[in-house]
Amino acid sequence: MRIGLDVGGTKTDAVAVSPAGDIVGRVRLTTGWGADEVVKTIRDAVAAVLREPGVNGDPLTAIGIGTPGLVEDGRRVLHAVNLGVDDLDLAGALEPVLGVPVRVENDVKAAALGAHALRGGADRSMAYLNLGTGVAAGIVLDGTLLRGSRGTAGEVGHISVDPAGPVCRCGQHGCVEALAGGGSIAARWGQTGLHPVRDVFDAADAGDPDAIDLRAGLARGVASAVRILILSVDADVVVLGGGLTHLGDRLLDDARAQLRASAAASPFLSSLRLDERVECLPAGSPAAAMGAALVGAAVEEREVLTHG
Amino acid sequence: MRIGLDVGGTKTDAVAVSPAGDIVGRVRLTTGWGADEVVKTIRDAVAAVLREPGVNGDPLTAIGIGTPGLVEDGRRVLHAVNLGVDDLDLAGALEPVLGVPVRVENDVKAAALGAHALRGGADRSMAYLNLGTGVAAGIVLDGTLLRGSRGTAGEVGHISVDPAGPVCRCGQHGCVEALAGGGSIAARWGQTGLHPVRDVFDAADAGDPDAIDLRAGLARGVASAVRILILSVDADVVVLGGGLTHLGDRLLDDARAQLRASAAASPFLSSLRLDERVECLPAGSPAAAMGAALVGAAVEEREVLTHG
Structure with missing residues (x-):
């Protein structure tokens, strides 16, 4: 039995995964604020998921945790700003209490692994494109996460695709994230609301020209990221996830229409059938927590090899 | 002893590589036009390189060939337009005559492998960016060429980085290749000459505003490709090669200056030190032929496993 947790700014999603790789229990708790409360949330979530009816008492062997921020x-x-965490030795805080190896991974990379597994693990190459406040991707090649040696693999959010585009928080103009990041869209929309990007979509539907521009920019940014991922690493499929995918088909249809429009002018792009190679995680998908469980399992195997 | 050949539109470069991996002989011949003449050029080059003084009679075990066009x-x-070849079973034509396994590879991918080997083979991740008539990259991760399952790995030349940029032969606007491909630059320059891109650089030095624009566009295209390769696959280093690199430091200095200019506005990009991670193959580098020899060696090993 392994447990995977996706620790987000609002919710922590925890799954228990059987030795056969099936999710046999799942709980979601509100994430506490700051280092101590994050540790407590994780402990509470582990305890809660172990009480789930499908969890049959197999011994717990490893825990994996996906978090925002930099993972060392x-x-x-x-620097996990959304968690109120500046520097936290999460594995060091949890291992003595939980008694099993703990491994921490960047949440987007964990979600990429989880999406790959939940799709059956057969994709030779898959990219997971996370559309949240920011934009980043995780790339899975032959079942293995592409980590890169300096940690920038999958950082497609900060590739500029339009020198005349909006300024990005990274300082460049027209980055994918400046076009398609929820934070950038909300800031440029400028109106308050719990779901600013949904508000933009609704206002665009109602004919607001600023909203129409913002919504078109989102589609352009997503389409650019898809083209980048397919023309650099030849991802068979690009799976969209993250907060913005709560928009569901409204987002996916826009992105596909944009991919078709760019392909219409280009026989080369057209031959790649990009619009058929972009998909969306289902609402409420446990991909990120599942991927975290896989990350934890990798530690478990290594520990067995080291000590056994 | 293996032989690697890089069959280009004008020259065919052949190297003999010892079992220890050293280049012990090298010849360059003019490439004949059309299928029959290409086969003859390769046979002549193999015979000539085997007569080189450093080739000591070790038995020939495999031949690898890098060519433009699609390789199946x-x-x-x-569709190797530059060779006058539409459809040629090169391995089938050569194996009965030469008596050793022959493997064919796309020339850019072969050059990527060769550049990796000539740099000592220690780069965990390296991208080779070929700047010729067109623009394409080969990506080497942990010593292995990233092939992708549909053959578009490294096709960064057709990523659009400026929707207001020049039309690309692929039909899109502002592709890397539309900015940085020798074919696009020559067509937009519009003046005849043996070395149109060098003429553009000279005219830019002399103050011609169109040439200054074209030259700046080339630097922008190269810088964009470098950012794409580092922010998607986290290439440690991007090595420039191909016909345009005959411009040497004039090209490299422009690209580095452009990378520094984009980083000046972005602490994130600045932290990646992109300008220090782009390099240029030395003039006359045997990277492509060397890589072809490595591709041939891969067949040799497989053959040994299959038959041995």
Whole structure:
């Protein structure tokens, strides 16, 4: 039995995964604020998922955790602004209490692994494109996460695709994230609301020209990221996830229409059938927590090899 | 002893590589036009390189060939316009005559492998960016060429980075290749000459505003490709090669200056030190032929496993 947790700014999603790889229990708790409360949330979520009816008492062997922010050495979380965490040795805080190996991974990379597994693990190459406040991707090649040696693999959010585009928080103009990141869209929309990007879609439907521009920019940004991922690593499929995918088909249809429009002018692009190679995680998908469980399992195997 | 050949539109470069991996002989011949003449050029080059003084009579075990165009099954060349070849079973034509396994690879992918080997083979991730008539990259991760399952890995030349940019031969606007491909630059320059891109650089130095624009566009295209390769696959280093790199430091300095300019506005990009991670193959580098020899060696090993 392994447990995977996706620790987000609002919710923590925890799954228990059987040795056969099936999700046999799942709970979601509100994430506490700051280092101590994040550790407590994780402990509470582990305890709660172990009480789930499908969890049959198999011994717990490993825990994997996906978090925002920078992750160091698979153990430490840095600069996770959404969690109120500046520097936290998460594995060090949890291992003595939980008694099993703990491994920490960037949440987008974990979600990429989880999406790959939940799709059956057969994709030779898959990219997971996370559309949240920011934009980043995780790339899975032959079942293995592409990590890169300096940690920028999948950072397609900060590739500029339009020198005349909006300024990005990274300082460049027309980055994918400046066009398609929820934070950038909300800031440019400028109106308050719990779901600013949904508000933009609704206002665009109602004919507001600013909203129409913002919504078109989102589609352009997503389409650019899809083209980048397919023309650099030859991803067979690009799976969209993250907060903005709560928009569901409204987002996916826009992105596909944009991909078709760009392909209409280009026999080369057209031959790649990009619009058929972009998909969306279903609402409420446990991909990120599932991927975290896989990350934890990798530690478990290594531990067995080291000590056994 | 293996032989690697890079069959280009004008020259065919052949190297003999010792079992220890050293280049012990090298010849360059003019490439004949059309299928029959291409086969003859390769046979002549193989015979000539085997007569080189450093080639000491070790038995020839495998031949690898890098060619432009589409390569099918490691054996067949399709649509190699520069060679006058539409469809040629190159391995099938050569194996009966030469008596050793022959493997064919796309020339850019072969050059990527060769550049990786000539750099000592230690780069965990390296991208080779070929700047010729067109623009394409080969990506080497942990010593292995990233092939992708549909053959578009490294096709960064057809990623659009400026919707207001020049039309690309692929039909899109502002592709990397539309900015940085020798064919696009020559067509937009519009003046005849043996070395149109060098003429553009000279005219830019002399103050011609159109040439200054074209030259700046080339730097923008190269810088964009470098950012794409580093932010998608986290290439440690991007090595420039291909016909345009005959411009040497004039090209490299422009690209580095452009990378520094884009980083100046972005602490994130600045932290990646992109300008220090782009390099240029030395003039006359045997990277492509060397890579072809490595591709041939891969067949040799497989043959040994299959038959041995």
